[in-house]
Amino acid sequence: MTATLSTSVDGLREERIGATVVFTLDRPKSRNAIDIALARRIEARLDAVEADVSVRAIVLAGSPPVFCAGADLTVINEGRISELSTERGGFAGLVKRERRLPLIAAVEGAALAGGCELVLAADLVVASETAIFGLPEVKRCLVAGAGGLFRLGRKMPLNIAMECVLTGDPISAKRAAAFGLVNVLSEPGDALAQAVALAEAISANAPIAVQESRAAVLATTYADDESAWVRSAQAMDRVLASEDVGEGVRAFLEKRPPQWSGR
Incomplete structure (x- = not known):
């Protein structure tokens, strides 16, 4: 590069x-x-x-x-x-x-x-x-x-x-x-x-998924399970609401590298 x-x-x-x-x-x-x-x-x-x-x-x-x-x-x-x-x-x-x-x-x-x-x-x-x-x-x-x-x-x-x-x-x-x-x-x-x-x-990974995963790991590693489940679900909701989730699925089905928008 x-x-x-x-x-x-x-x-x-x-x-x-x-x-x-x-x-x-x-x-x-x-x-x-x-x-x-x-x-x-x-x-x-x-x-x-x-x-x-x-x-x-x-x-x-x-x-x-x-x-x-x-x-x-x-x-x-x-x-x-x-x-x-x-x-x-x-x-x-x-x-x-x-x-x-x-x-x-x-x-x-x-x-x-x-x-x-x-x-x-x-x-x-x-x-x-x-x-x-x-x-x-x-x-x-x-x-x-x-x-x-x-x-x-x-x-x-x-x-x-x-x-x-x-x-x-x-x-x-x-x-x-x-x-x-x-x-x-x-x-x-x-x-x-x-x-x-x-x-x-x-x-190379979806930027929204990376950022949400990073934040959730930091927030939940020392948290109790109940709080951790809530925070994990919030991360999943934010990722599923993004445009990139559709691109990730399409790229997998079409056997090509994904083109992430970050949205």
Whole structure:
């Protein structure tokens, strides 16, 4: 799949590959740490991408050699840590944000502190075998306040999450994959390509069905069965009311690839 020309503004590089938008944190001299301009840029571009019905998935990567070292410590040292969060999206304009589109993290190198919390905010994770994940905040008398304290234990065994949080020591991608944090373990340097391939597999499906299924999984996984049945039925009703449900059936009967409208 041919990519469009990439652009980089305020530390965020962006390119379009088919129905996928790739965001790359682009502050390599600062280990892709999130500063104020980058946080605001991420939120603004998420607003634009979420409003574009032709986009089916988002991939988040980092300029080599790391994914993201977290918050820019110079901003924290200036007492401006609150400015690294937006009202809508939280840290980096992303970790608290409600989204319609699936987000895949493509991790090469270190994903530490807020960088790890960006990964935890993603729906799926592709990581190089040489990647590492860590929440080292306790080593600096901080806490993983951008979702790490509760999301890590939802994505891997609680005792392993507790070890990571309390020691502040990182774990390898291979260990993270064994515990379920990583969906795809790639060769070094191949995480982005594998993440785009995963995004393309998602994008081949009916966009309304993907978005409704994603939302229902997030809403029901920890819900009681009664609430989960109601939410599942709501998702089914919305999908059956779409134009694409008819296209999906016709394409199957006619033995051809479906042409999704997103309506």
